[in-house]
Amino acid sequence: MARRVPTSRRWRPVTPAAGWPAVSSLPRSSRIDFAGSYRPTLGVEWEFALVDAVTRDLSNEAAAVIAEIGENPKVHKELLRNTVEIVTGVCNSVPEAMDDLRGSLVTAQQVVRDRGMNLFSAGTHPFAKWSAAQLTDAPRYAELIKRTQWWGRQMVIWGVHVHVGVSSAHKVMPIISSLLNQFPHLLALSASSPFWDGEDTGYASNRAMMFQQLPTAGLPFQFRQWSEFEGFVHDQKKTGIIDHINEVRWDIRPSPHLGTVEVRVCDGVSNLRELSALVALTHCLIVDLDRRLDAGEELPMMPPWHVQENKWRAARYGLDAIIILDADSNERLVTEDLDNLVDRLQPVAKSLGCVDELGSVSEIHRLGASYQRQRRVAEETDGDLRAVVDAIVGELEL
DSSP states (O other), X not given: OOOOOOHHHHOOOOOOOTTSOOGGGSXXXXXXXXXXXXXXXXXXXXXXXXXXXXXXXXXXXXXXXXXXHXXXXXXXXXXXXXXXXXXXXXXXXXXHHHHHHHHXXXXXXXXXXXXXXXXXXXXXXXSOOXXXXXXXXXXXXXXXXXXXXXXXXXXXXXXXXXXXXXXXXXXXXXXXXXXXXXXXXXXXXXXXXXEETTEEOSOSBHHHHHHTTSTTXXXXXXXXXXXXXXXXXXXXXHTTSOSSGGGOEESEEEXXXXXXXXXXXXXXXXXXXXXXXXXXXXXXXXXXXHHHHHTTOOOOOXXXXXXXXXXXXXXXXXXXXXXXXXXXXXXXXXXXXHHHHHHHTHHHHHHHTOHHXXXXXXXXXXXXXHXXXXXXXXXXXXXXXXXXXXXXXXXXXX
């Protein structure tokens, strides 16, 4: 009988191979300063599509909406002219972040409605044709499409990004690599893109599968040290893959100029209640890992092949996914693991002032995630995907 090798010996993250530039051999210009945050600050970016109130199809009127709103640092344009992004300032808690978003949304929603449209947030639109989407006029967007061609033009997708402040660069890569263990939890809870071009894809999150087709997008490399990330960015720039660090489009990535870890796992979210739950879970997970590093703990990690499989399972099956838990290949239904995870994070949530919001995580899988609600509406209306759009729009209560 084969002897089972202890987890600590069965898989260890690979250190830089011979030939990779050590930090001492990198040009000084390749060093990346990480701003750092002395407290675990919070920031949220929430993407919305504009949909016509009559046809329920996408509307390419973002430029006009933003122009009418006027100069507002919390309302941004995005790659496509059917999209506006609402962002927070630097916040200290989930309730503060939700209040910040709500204030900007009230203004944006009124302008959008006055123009005969509605705000819509899900990972994808149920029936829109990607070929009808118009590109925002900006050199960086034009260059992206020039390079990525068909896949770039397909990116009619929306998501939520959460930034959490981390105190120093040496913590960033261990936190990102360990946080990948909870990737399927975040994706399954937020999955909201079952439909594409009028068809049910069979996936809970088709967006997750679409977005990873872009170069430098998808799962991050599991580096242990900041110097390894610096070496990676150096190579990406030297070989012309990227011009700027922001072009590293990982699902979880460092944002050095902000001093944060940015989590980009989640599909678009239709309402503030679910958004607050997902932001609270993300905030608690990163702060928990940060504190464990401070306590001298070596953070748990899984082999990249398990991480990759978990992403696919969560995208395909959502809250019905059986996920891989650890390097020993133990498995469990994601909702069962979520219940334990929420319980374990209660002390962290209390210290961050988001106990109620974290508690709402369990409500999502008890009441049904967005992809499940969308399919239910489609079934009840004989496949009327306009009714699905109406249901999503109707969930945005401010």
